[in-house]
Amino acid sequence: MITVFYDGKCGLCSKEINHYRKIAPSDIFNWQDITESADELSNEGITLSEGLKLLHAKDNSGQIHVGVDAFILIWRQLERWRVLAVLVGLPIIRQIAGMGYKTFANWRFKGLEHCQLTARKEK
Numbered sequence: 001m002i003t004v005f006y007d008g009k010c011g012l013c014s015k016e017i018n019h020y021r022k023i024a025p026s027d028i029f030n031w032q033d034i035t036e037s038a039d040e041l042s043n044e045g046i047t048l049s050e051g052l053k054l055l056h057a058k059d060n061s062g063q064i065h066v067g068v069d070a071f072i073l074i075w076r077q078l079e080r081w082r083v084l085a086v087l088v089g090l091p092i093i094r095q096i097a098g099m100g101y102k103t104f105a106n107w108r109f110k111g112l113e114h115c116q117l118t119a120r121k122e123k
Contacts (some may be wrong), residue, residue, distance in 0.1 A: 001027070001028065002028060002029050002030070002060065002073060003029075003030040003032055003040065003058040004017070004020075004030070004055070004056075004057045004070070004074060005032045005057065005058075006032070006034065006055060007034065007035060007052050007115075008033030008034070008036060009114045010052075013055075020074060023079075023080070024077065025077070028077050029074075034048060035052075041056065044058065046064070048122070049115070049118050052109060052112075052115045052118055053106070053109045053115070054066050054067045054070075054101075054105050055067060055070040055071065055105075056070055057070035057074060059073055067102060067105070068094060068097045069098075072089050075088075
C-alpha cells in the first residue's frame with residue numbers, strides 16, 4: 001500500500017485528496033490525515049511541520065516521496081492521471097513543477113493558522 005500523508009485541515013488539500021480517494025482503486029492507498037494523527041509520519045522521521053508544508057507519500061518499498069514526487073506517485077496509480085504523471089515526471093518539467101509547488105506550499109503554509117501554530121510549537 002502507498003501511504004499518503006496530507007493536511008486534513010487545509011480545504012484545498014482535503015478537496016484534492018477526497019477526489020483521489022473517490023477515483024482510486026481500492027486497497028492501493030492508505031490515506032493519513034496528519035492533523036488527526038501524526039504518529040506514522042513521526043515514525044518516518046518527518047516532523048508534523050514538514051508534513052503540513054509538503055505532501056509526503058511512502059511507496060510499497062518504504063521510500064518517502066515529497067512534493068511533486070509524491071503527486072507523481074499518486075497519479076501513476078490513477079487511470080486518467082497516468083499521462084500527467086509521465087509528463088510532470090520529465091526532467092525539465094519536474095524541476096519547474098517542483099519549484100512552483102514549493103513556492104505555493106510555502107505561501108499556503110504561512111497563511112494557515114494551524115500550520116503556524118505547529119511551527120511555533122516545534123521551535
